[in-house]
Amino acid sequence: MKLSELAAIKAKMESVVSVRSGEEATDGVRKHVLICGGTGCTSSNSVTISETMKAELEKAGIADEVKVVLTGCFGLCALGPIMIVYPEGVFYSAVKVEDVPEIVKNHLVNGEVVTRLVYKDEITGEHVHSLMETRFYKSQKRVALRNCGAIDPEDIEEYIAKDGYAALGKVLTEMTPQGVIDTMKESGLRGRGGGGFPTGNKWQFAANSVSDKKYVVCNADEGDPGAFMDRSILEGDPHAVIEAMAIAGYAIGADEGYVYVRAEYPIAVRRLQKAIDQAREYGLLGKDIFGTGFNFDLNIRLGAGAFVCGEETALLTSIEGKRGEPRPRPPFPAVKGLFGQPTIINNVETYANVPQIILKGVEWFTSMGTERSKGTKVFALGGKITNTGLVEVPMGTTLRTVIEEIGGGIPGGKKFKAA
Ligand SMILES: Cc1cc2nc3c(=O)[nH]c(=O)nc-3n(C[C@H](O)[C@H](O)[C@H](O)COP(=O)(O)O)c2cc1C
Ligand code: FES
Secondary structure, three states: OOHHHHHHHHHHHHHHHHHHOOOOOOOOOOEEEEEEEOHHHHHHHHHHHHHHHHHHHHHHOOOOOOEEEOOOOOOOOHOOOEEEOOHHHHHHHOOOOHHHHHHHHHHHOOOOOOOEEEEEEEEOOOOOOHHHHOOOHHHHOOOOOOOEEEEEEEHHHHHHHOOOHHHHHHHHHHHHHHHHHHHHHHHEEEEEOOOOOEHHHHHHHHHHHOOOOOOOOEEEEEOOOOOOHHHHHHHHHHHHHHHHHHHHHHHOOEEEEEEEOOOOOHHHHHHHHHHHHHHHHOOOOOOEOOOOOEEEEEEEEEEOHHHHHHHHHHHHEEEEEOOOOOOOOOOOOOOHHHHOOOEEEHHHHHHHHHHHHHOOOOHHHHEOOOOOHHHHHHHEEEOOOOOOEEEEEEEEOOOOHHHHHOOOOOOOHHOOOOO
C-alpha cells in the first residue's frame, strides 16, 4: 500500500466518522448502532442482540440505512449489554434480546427514543441520553482506549478512518529511527505493565545493540487477578497495538514481532489474528511497507495461564518453547532477549499510546499526567464498587476520583475501606 491509498480509504470512510461525531451521513447510512462485543457484554448476549437487530432491520426494510457494529468494551461493563445509536448518540444500557424489536420500531423507524432503556444516573436517578455526559465518563481521558467502543475492531478500514496507520506512515516516510526514539523519550511515556520503565530508554538500548536480527514483543499475559485492561484493548482496538509494534520495529531495527497473549482471552486472540491477517492483506505488515523498504511481520503465541510467564524473561523463554522460568538479568532483553537476540518487550497499553504520541505530538501527551509520569492510565474496576468496568484517567488522578466519582462509590452507601 502507498500513503495515497491509505488517504483514499480514510476519505471513503468519512461518513462513518461524521455519523459517530453526531453529524448527518453523506453515504445514505443514516444510523449506526454500536453494540458492545467485549467479553463482559458478550457473556450477557450482545452477539445475539446484534444478530437479532440485523434480522429486525431486514424485516423493517431499513437494513441498508442502518449499520450495526459489534465493538470492544465501552467501559460501563456493569450495565451491559451497552448499545449506542448514532448520530444522536443515545446510550442504552442493560439491553435484552427482547428489547430489540422495540428499539428498531420506535427509534430506528419512527425516531422516538426508548426512554426506559436510556442510562440512568446512579445517584440522581435521572436519564442521561449521551454517554459522554455521564458521571462515569466526564472525568475520564481516553487515549489508549480511544477506539474501544467507537469502531468495529474487525474492520481495518474503520481503524484507518480514525487515523489508523497514519503514524506508521509518518515514521516511515518522515522520521529517522533515532527521531522516533527521541520522540518516545521526550513524551515521558513509561511502561504500563507494572515496572514503569521509560519506554524511549528501553527502545534506545535495543537500538544501540548491534545485530542482524532483533525482535519486538508485546506482553499481553495480563496475569493480575481482576485486570482486563490489556484484554479490552486487544478486543476493541487490535490494530493500534499492531501499528505500534511496527513503529517500534522501525525504531530499533527489527523485522519481526511476537504478541504473547493468554489463551483465556479467546475473543482478543481471534480479533488480533484477524487484524494481523487484514494488515498483511492491506500491505501494512509484511514486506516493503508503504514502499519504503521496511519489512515487519507479527506472530501470536498463546500463554497457558502461568502467572510467572508475565515476567518478561520468563515470557521470552516460554515463546522459545521452553518451560516459562525467569532468567537472571543482566543481560537485559534489549541486549540478549528472544532467541538470544536484542529484544524490546512492552505491555499492550504501553503500545496503545504510541501511534497517538507520534500523531498528536509530545506537547499534547505531556500536557496530561504528573511531573514524573505523563499521559493516562487504564484501570479495571472490580469488586464492591457501583460501576464495575474499565476507566482511563490522567496519571495523578486520585483514588477518590476513580472510586467515588467515576466508580460511583461503594454500593448501598457503604464506606470505602481499601483497594
Ligand atoms: C511476576 C511478574 C509478573 C508480571 N506480569 C506481567 C503481565 O502480566 N503483564 C505485563 O505487561 N507485565 C508483567 N510484568 C512486568 C514485565 O516483566 C515487564 O516489565 C513488562 O512487560 C515491560 O513492559 P512495559 O515497560 O511496557 O511495562 C510482570 C513482572 C513480574 C515480575
Ligand atoms: S464489556 Fe461491554 S461495556 Fe465492558
